Amino acid sequence: MSALLDSLANGFCGSDARRAELDAALLAGLPGPRSEAWKYTSLRQLERRSFSPAPLTAPSVDTALLTDIASPRLVFVNGRPVQALSDLSGLPAGVQVQTLSSALQDGEEALRFLGRRFERSEEVFARLNAALADEGVLVRVEDGAQIEVPLQLVFISAAGDTDLAWHHRHLIELRAGATLGVVEHHLHVGDAAHLDNTLVHVHLAQDAVLSHARVQADSAKATTLLRTDAVLARNAQYRRIDLELGAALSRHELNVRLEGDNAQLTANGVLLGNGRRHVDTRLGIEHIARDTNSEMLWRGVAANRSRVVFHGGIHIRAGADGTDANLSNKNLLLSADAEIDTQPTLVIDADEVKAAHGATVGQLDANALFYLRSRGLPAPQAQALLSAAFCHEPLNALDARLTEQLRRQLDLALAQAGVA
Numbered sequence: 001m002s003a004l005l006d007s008l009a010n011g012f013c014g015s016d017a018r019r020a021e022l023d024a025a026l027l028a029g030l031p032g033p034r035s036e037a038w039k040y041t042s043l044r045q046l047e048r049r050s051f052s053p054a055p056l057t058a059p060s061v062d063t064a065l066l067t068d069i070a071s072p073r074l075v076f077v078n079g080r081p082v083q084a085l086s087d088l089s090g091l092p093a094g095v096q097v098q099t100l101s102s103a104l105q106d107g108e109e110a111l112r113f114l115g116r117r118f119e120r121s122e123e124v125f126a127r128l129n130a131a132l133a134d135e136g137v138l139v140r141v142e143d144g145a146q147i148e149v150p151l152q153l154v155f156i157s158a159a160g161d162t163d164l165a166w167h168h169r170h171l172i173e174l175r176a177g178a179t180l181g182v183v184e185h186h187l188h189v190g191d192a193a194h195l196d197n198t199l200v201h202v203h204l205a206q207d208a209v210l211s212h213a214r215v216q217a218d219s220a221k222a223t224t225l226l227r228t229d230a231v232l233a234r235n236a237q238y239r240r241i242d243l244e245l246g247a248a249l250s251r252h253e254l255n256v257r258l259e260g261d262n263a264q265l266t267a268n269g270v271l272l273g274n275g276r277r278h279v280d281t282r283l284g285i286e287h288i289a290r291d292t293n294s295e296m297l298w299r300g301v302a303a304n305r306s307r308v309v310f311h312g313g314i315h316i317r318a319g320a321d322g323t324d325a326n327l328s329n330k331n332l333l334l335s336a337d338a339e340i341d342t343q344p345t346l347v348i349d350a351d352e353v354k355a356a357h358g359a360t361v362g363q364l365d366a367n368a369l370f371y372l373r374s375r376g377l378p379a380p381q382a383q384a385l386l387s388a389a390f391c392h393e394p395l396n397a398l399d400a401r402l403t404e405q406l407r408r409q410l411d412l413a414l415a416q417a418g419v420a
Contacts, residue, residue: 002030002047008128008165011053021117022131028121037122040309040341041251041280046223051165051195054079059158061085061189066154069185072097073152078194079135079166085154094145095180100136100169111138113171113201116229125225129199133169136198140171141178141208150181150211150402157222159190168198174208174236183402184214186224188246193221202230202238206260209237211398215409218246220275227253234260234289239397241406242269244279245413251280258285258292258320265294268394270410273306273338274417280309283327287315287350291322297394300331301387302338303419310342314357318349327357332364332390334383334419364390387419 005026012022030047031038058077066075066085074097075085081099088097103111114133118126137153155168174180186196196218204210218224224247232238244250256265271279285294300308312327331340342359364386373382388411395403395410 003050004047005030007050007052008132011165012132014131018131021127025124025127025131028124028127030124031122035122037282041278046249049163052162054164054166056080058082059160061156061158065156065187065189069152069154071152072149073154074137075154075156076135077156078158078164079168079196081135090149092147092149094142094178095147095151096138096140097151098138100138101134103138104134114169116201125197126199126227129167129169129197132167133199135166136169136171138171139173139180139182141174141180143175144177145179147178147180150183152183152185154185154187155196157188157192157194157196157218159192159219163193163195165195165197168196170198170200171203172200172210173203174205174210176205177207178205179209181211181402182213186214186216186218186246188217188219188222190219191221192219194223196222196224198226200226200228202228204230204232204236204238206234206236208233210239211402212238212240213398213402213406214241215243215406216246216250217409217413218250220246220248220277222247224250226251228255230256232256232258232260232263232265235262236260237264239266240268241395241397242281243406243410243413244269244271244281245410247277249278253282253284255284256286256294257288258294259288261289261291263289263292266397267294268297268397270391270394271298271300271308271310272413272417272419273300273302273308274419275304275306277306278309279306282311283313285314285325286317287320287323287325288317290320292320293323294325296327298329299391299394300329300340300342301334301391301419302331302340303334303417305335305337307339307341310359312344312357312359314345314355315347316350316353316355320350321352323350323353323355325353325355329359331359331361332387333361334363334387384414384419388414
C-alpha cells in the first residue's frame with residue numbers, strides 16, 4: 001500500500017458500508033500511466049506523501065481575507081465550517097443551507113446521495129470520498145423559488161505544522177422551476193500543502209436554472225481533487241465557469257448527464273499553468289434526451305515548466321435526436337519547457353444532431369505582438385495584454401456583474417504568474 005492510501009485509511013471512522021468502499025479503494029490502489037483516465041497525470045509524488053485527518057477545530061484566519069466576499073456565505077477553514085466567519089442571516093426564503101456534519105446527526109439513511117457507489121478502478125478518489133467524507137454543504141432550493149442573491153461558499157486552506165487531508169461531499173439540489181447562483185472561492189493562508197478531495201452532486205429538476213462559478217486559487221503546494229456529477233431534467237439549465245488558478249496539482253472531473261428534453265449546459269473555464277503546476281480537467285458530457293444543448297469554451301495557458309491537461313468528452317446517445325453540442329479548447333504555450341495535452345472526443349450514436357469539437361495549441365500571434373510593439377508597448381506588456389484577452393472570452397457565460405468579478409480575479413492571477 002502507498003504511503004498516501006495508508007495515511008488516509010488511518011482516518012477512517014464510519015459504517016460497514018463505508019468500510020467496504022474504503023477496502024475497494026485500497027484494493028484497487030492508485031491508478032498508473034496505463035489507466036487511460038490518468039495517462040497524463042502522474043501520482044508518483046503524491047503516493048509517497050502522508051496526510052493527517054483534519055482536526056474538528058479549525059485554526060483562526062484574518063477576517064480581511066473575506067472583505068470582498070459578500071453574504072450570505074458559508075466559510076470552511078481546513079475542511080471545517082467556521083461559524084464566526086460565516087453569515088447566512090440574509091439567506092432568502094426558499095433555500096436551505098446545511099453542513100453535512102449536522103445532517104449526518106440524523107443518520108446516513110436520510111442522505112440518499114451518500115449511497116452512490118463507484119465501480120471503476122480509476123475512481124479511487126471518489127471511492128475514498130465515499131468512505132471518508134464527514135463534512136460538506138447541502139443546498140436545497142424549493143419549487144419555484146427565485147433566489148436573486150448568490151450564495152458564497154468559501155474554502156480556506158491554512159498552513160500549519162502538519163499536512164492535512166479532508167474529504168468534502170456537497171449536494172446542490174434545485175427543485176422544479178427554482179433559480180440559484182453559487183460562487184465558490186478556494187483561498188489559502190500561507191504555503192499550505194494540504195489535500196482536498198471533494199465530490200459534488202448537482203441535481204436540477206424540470207425548469208431549474210443554476211449559475212455556478214468556481215475560483216480555485218489554492219496554495220502553490222496544495223493538492224486539490226474534485227469531481228462534479230450533475231444530472232439535468234427537462235428544460236433545466238446549468239451554467240458554469242471554472243477558473244483553475246492555483247495548487248501544485250489540481251484535477252477536476254466534470255460529468256454531466258442531460259437526461260431531460262431541452263436541457264441546456266454551458267460549461268466554460270480557464271486553466272492557468274505556471275511554475276511547475278500540473279492542471280488537469282476532464283469533461284464527460286452525455287446527451288441522453290432529445291433537443292439538448294451543450295456549449296463548452298475552454299482556454300489553457302502553460303508557462304515556465306507547467307503542464308496543462310484537458311480531456312473534453314461528448315457522448316450523444318441513441319435517441320438523443322436534435323442535440324446541439326459544441327466544444328472548443330484553445331491553448332497558449334508560453335515556454336519551451338511547458339507542456340499541453342488536449343484530447344477532444346466525440347461519440348455520436350444518434351442521427352439528427354449538430355456537433356462540433358476542436359482543440360488548438362499555439363503561441364501568441366507574432367503579427368499582433370508586432371502591432372502592439374509598433375505602437376510603443378514594451379514586449380512584456382504586449383504579451384500580457386494579448387494573454388489576458390485570450391483568457392477573458394470564457395467568462396461571458398454568466399451575468400455581467402459576476403463576469404466582472406471573475407475577470408478581476410483572473411487578471412490578478414495572470415499578473416502574479418507573470419503571464420499578464
